[in-house]
Structures are given as structure tokens and as C-alpha cells.
Amino acid sequence: MPEPDTDAGSGPRPGAGGTRPTSRDVARAAGVSQATVSLVLGDKWRGRVSERTARAVRVAAGDLGYRPNLAARSLRLGATRTALLVVPALTHEYFARVYAGAAEVADAHGFGVVLYPSPAGVGPARDPFGSARTAIDGVIASSMAADALAAIGDGGLPLVMLDSDPDVPGGPPTVNLAVADGLRQVTRHLLGLGHRRVAHIAADVDTWTFRVRTEAVTAELAAAGLPPAPRRLSALDVTAARDAAVAALTAPGPRPTALLCDDDILAAGACKGARALGLRIPQDVSVSGFDDLALSSALDPELTTVRLPAESIGRHGMTALLALLAGRPAPPVELPLTLVPRASTASAPRG
Amino acid sequence: MPEPDTDAGSGPRPGAGGTRPTSRDVARAAGVSQATVSLVLGDKWRGRVSERTARAVRVAAGDLGYRPNLAARSLRLGATRTALLVVPALTHEYFARVYAGAAEVADAHGFGVVLYPSPAGVGPARDPFGSARTAIDGVIASSMAADALAAIGDGGLPLVMLDSDPDVPGGPPTVNLAVADGLRQVTRHLLGLGHRRVAHIAADVDTWTFRVRTEAVTAELAAAGLPPAPRRLSALDVTAARDAAVAALTAPGPRPTALLCDDDILAAGACKGARALGLRIPQDVSVSGFDDLALSSALDPELTTVRLPAESIGRHGMTALLALLAGRPAPPVELPLTLVPRASTASAPRG
DNA sequence: CTGTTAGCGCATTCAC
């Protein structure tokens, strides 16, 4: 046990064991009333409390280690200044970055963000108030499946959707990535390198973001006068992607010269699959990813991929939610994506 | 203003726009008093409320879509049933899994978990109540630097440390990984393959978990009668690790035949470095990681690494915190680690 | 300029 810290002059113990100091304690210590304390610490005393008193209050509060009781404040205000960020998988680097962005602007506005990892993307999310049981002022939902939305939206809470279908008529405000454009960029990149036989390794996940990817690839190939890419569905893990890539590369007919993958994880699997068949990347087959995860530059060769402004979408999402909470409208946003060409794609082999 | 309720048979709107129903509304709807509602929904009406009344209450509550106001409940109970999980980096898969484990047992006990990503591991964490401003009953801190702990520990809140020095005298309860043993296993694995010149690519991070790794490697090599491994410090990213590996492999003297890395990320960089020098893995040089991230099997060849029971440590951490909150002691825990031999390590080349 | 008063929604005594 450490000695009690120097109970010399400095006053009562800061965060010590017993009970936490209340605003009344601060008031007593400063020789003022509770209301004054509230005003001073709430930063709304411009012309109502004397400078001297204000300082006294702050000193007393600091001395006592006073922390306002959030529960009481929330109860009184009817708001918690807390937003819930619902993500399909916390394990994914992308969502961590979305969180960081959201938390940043939240913080600047005195808001907090708590995470609710919706179980496995599948099925309607369980009660968000079970796991992240904080009282919540609003919800930001990222990349959610359609039905999962229902469980959330029903909460009657202000809602912002990230990376989700913006064309739902009465739907919530959305902040989106220009996913379609991103895939157009990849497709054009591959076409520009002379690839004519491109296989699409697609994520087997039924969310807007992945549906759009398939459409974009198809449309862009059609625009170039090419037949639709043979498509292989794969779960979002390396092993499944590996198998999908092997299947794509060994299918009857001429072998694809490029594997366009919905995601960096899939691309990692695709690389393994190609190599397992003795194919070199990018000389024999080009592979492209999507997301620009740390993974994409950990691989060898580094992945050509598309950078997603994850923090930015988080920031915009929180900004939109704040607008909603303030009764202002939140116009839809679409953020541009940039192609990051690296070593995993090269000119199509001749023949 | 909505009409007073009960105009149509089915009753008032569930989660509709206006105001949320309170327990008093439920009481009125069920024709009982507020106290009865509280008892029924709090599941403590064993012999105090009649079965019929209880059902009526539950029906009314369901009908109205009643949700207890957490703020009010917390205020009354003096506890929030919420724990704060402090992690140095949310972007890391490991912490996501720790969270999942903690959330699981929390959920089973009616607790919630909110995350606080302590900025960049460096410097004392900023006020945890700024970002995750929920009221908190206790804190679980994972893999924190020593000084960051201070800011947290001062909160006077019950605290459990994960993956941190268990030998601090008056320190908080700890739940630990047998990190030292894990590195001993790796070291022995390499020695068993005939490697005698092992370089250590170490994380340039001053936390307990990494200090222990270095000590364990050193001790194990000494036990085998070998000189200490040449050590290269690297930031926890692929590029830095690549450079460190190149430096290690091109240092004067005989070339190391194995790179023992503190972490899978470092190992990924090490692989790139080795390959950049024209060395094959594992024929020319073996590389080992630590963590068993998804990355480790995305690489080619797959990494020999050590699996960390991340979910388990999260579960144990929450369990310990619950014990603390219940006034019970939380005995220290140490979880075993298992070596996962894969393709990135092989017999030392002769010569 | 400052103090007094009231009430947010809930869980809990204590009467009945």
C-alpha cells in the first residue's frame, strides 16, 4: 500500500476510495451554491458570475478531483452526448479507422462514441443496448446488411448510414464512398494494361457496398465491349479466396490474365492461389485488391488497390449525425476514392 | 403534440417520434403503480406481485415499447454496469479480439463495454472520459505503457491490467499471457531446426510485453550456450521492419540464418527485406512472427508464429473486473501460448 | 451577480 499522499495543506484526497465528491461538495468547499458551480463548470458564466468566484470554484473542483456525474447530467438534459457506431466487424482495420474519424469530430463537440459490433454481419443485429448499454443519442451504422438496419432503425433514434444504399426513398442520411467509381478505376487500370480476360473474385456478402462493386465491374467491361467477367464468390477470408482464385484460374477455356478482387483480403488469397498453381505475379497473372489495408503493402509484391478514406467517412458520418441532432438536415455525401497502382498488376502476358 | 394515448385498440405508438414512454406511462397503462413496474421489470417480484399483475405490466411495457432510461437507472443505483476497455491501438486485430472476449462475458452479466483507444501508445492517455464519456464502473487496460497507466489509475476506479507487468507490488490485478514462454518456444523451435545465428527484430515500444520478449530470447539463447542475438529495433510497421531486417542481414560477420520477430507485422516486413536481398524464405533464411494475426496466413509462405488467446484474455479480464466490482479478490491469471509452426521456418542452411 | 427551488426517471423504503 502506498502512503496516503502528503495530506499536507493540499486538501482532501483526490480520487480516494470512499465516495466521489458531488457538485454540492464543490459548492461548499468554494463557499458558493451548487448552481454557481454548475454555471462555472458548464462554461456559461460569461457575465453572470464574478471572475473571482469562478476561479474559486475551479480551484475547489480541481482540489477535490471533482468529476461531474454523467448519469445525473444525462438525466437532467435528456441527452447523453453519446453516439453509437455500429459496425459489422471490429476485427477489420477499416472500421477501426472509421471509428477514429468519428471519435475525432465527436470529441471536438463534446460527444463520445461507443462501438457496437453487430454480430457477424448476419441476421438482424441484436439489441444494441444489450452490449453497448449506454444511453445513446443517435446511431451511425456502417456497411450494414439491409435487414440488420431494421433492428437499429426501429429504435426511433436519429440514424446515419455509412457506405450504404443512398437511394432508399424515405431512408436515413447517408455518407458514402464512391465505390462504383473505385471499381471503374481498377477495371480501367487492368484494361489499360491490356488485360482482356479478367476474373472477378467477389465477396459473398449481401450488402450494398459489395453489390455495387459487381455492377460497376460488369458495366465497365461492357462499356469496353467485353463479355461479363467470370465471377467467383468467396467468403471474406484468405483461404476461401485462395480456393476461389484456383477455381477461376483452372476453369475451362482460356485462363484469365487478371484477378480483380473485391477486397484486399480476397486479393491476398488470390495471390496464394495463383502461386499455388505455379503462376507468377504479376508476370503471369495480375491481382488487384480494394481497401488499401496495411496488409496490401505487407504482401510481396505489394498490392495494386484502392484507397478508402476511412477516417474521412467516419468524420463525415459524425458530422451528419450532429446535424441531425441539431435539427439541421444532413445532405448526402459521397467521398472520392483513389487508385493506388503497385506491383501486383502489370501488362497482360502476350497470347 | 401527439394525442393522448389509447385511441385505437392496439394502443399507443411504439417508438414513435415524440417522447419515450416512462415507467409511469407503463404503470398507468397496466393500471398499477410505478413501483410495481420497477419490481416486475427488475425481475424481483417473486412473492410480492401477483402473477396476473406481472403479466399485465409486461404486456403494457411491450406494447408501449418501453425502454428503461439508463441515465435514471444509473443515477439511482450509483453504478452504470459499464466497463471501459483501454487499448493502445484499435487498428490492431488483437485488440478487437480482446474486446470481443470482454464484451461476451460482460454481456452475460448485464454489463456493457466501451472502448477507449489511448492515443498512439505514447504519453499519458488523455482523459478517458473525454472520448468515451460514458459513466464507467471500472477499467480494463490492455498492453499499456507504464506512464499511460497513471492517468487511468488515478481515476480511483477499479482497474484490471491485461498483458502488463504482474510484479508491481501494490499494483492492480493482472491477466497475462505467458509471453516469455511463447518466445522460449519460438527460440527453441529455431534452435531445434539447427539455427545458430538468430537475429532478433524487436519492437521499438516500451511496454512490459515487449521488454519480456527480449529478455526471454536472450535467456533462452544463453541457456543453449549461444551469444546474445544481434538485435534490431523497429517501429511496429512493415516498412520499418523491412529496413531492420535488411540491416540485420547485411551486418558485418556471418549472415543470420533466422529472423526472430516480436510480432507478425515485423515478420511481414522481415520477409520483404529478406526477399529484397534475393534470399528465399525459408531455404535461405527462416522468419518467425508472434500473434497469429490473419496476416500470418495471408503471407506466402505462411508464417510460423505464436497464437495468442486474445478472446480468452478479454474474457478473463472482464471476469476479474466483475470480481473486483463485487468486492471479491481477482487472482492473477496467466494464459498459455501455443507455437504454430508453418512454412516460414525450416532447417538452417548448411555452412 | 448569486442563492433557492424544482424535477428529470428510476428503485426503494415504508405504510396500507
Added chain:
DNA sequence: GTGAATGCGCTAACAG
């Protein structure tokens, strides 16, 4: 077995 009263800590009205 049930209802009426009380207070958690805070902030927003008003009164001085």
C-alpha cells in the same frame, strides 16, 4: 400484494 413518498446529482428556471 400494492401504492405513496423519497432522493440519486445535476441544471434550468426564477427570486433575491
